[in-house]
Amino acid sequence: MKGIERYLEERCLCCSKRTIELYRYEINRLANVLIAEGRMEWDSVDAERICRHLQTSAKDQAPATISRLYNIYRVFFDWLVMRKHMATNPMADVPRPKLPRRLPEFLSLVEIERLIELLPYPEVCRTLSDFYRVRARFIVELLYSTGCRLS
Numbered sequence: 001m002k003g004i005e006r007y008l009e010e011r012c013l014c015c016s017k018r019t020i021e022l023y024r025y026e027i028n029r030l031a032n033v034l035i036a037e038g039r040m041e042w043d044s045v046d047a048e049r050i051c052r053h054l055q056t057s058a059k060d061q062a063p064a065t066i067s068r069l070y071n072i073y074r075v076f077f078d079w080l081v082m083r084k085h086m087a088t089n090p091m092a093d094v095p096r097p098k099l100p101r102r103l104p105e106f107l108s109l110v111e112i113e114r115l116i117e118l119l120p121y122p123e124v125c126r127t128l129s130d131f132y133r134v135r136a137r138f139i140v141e142l143l144y145s146t147g148c149r150l151s
Helices: 004-011 017-036 047-058 063-082 109-118 128-146
Strands: none
Touching (some): 004 017, 017 063
16 A cells, blocks of 8 residues: 555654654554455455554553554545545544543642651741742642642
């Protein structure tokens, strides 16, 4: 199936070498599956076939990997449509995979109390280092009491 190397040359100018290798590998993997089914041209690909391929891949891959595959294929088929190798992008009819939401990690109450205790709190700021200690403790207490995230 033609077009993969040209796509990589045109669309991946600013990509890292590793990204280009990954895109090449994943698009070639899809091409090999399609060739094994007797589909020799990209315009013979339909949304149903891509869905089956993504579902098969999902059996042994993480959800984030499947989402990345979806994005790689969507952009590649957009390029094929733009280059008039296909009439429509079959990815338009493929539902975007949902990524599970992860709960943020947070410190326990004991860990927060221990952290605040590590920051001494002088009654009077006589030196610059006292000021920095008070400021550090205030910042930690502010972040904790308001629930601010550091990310």
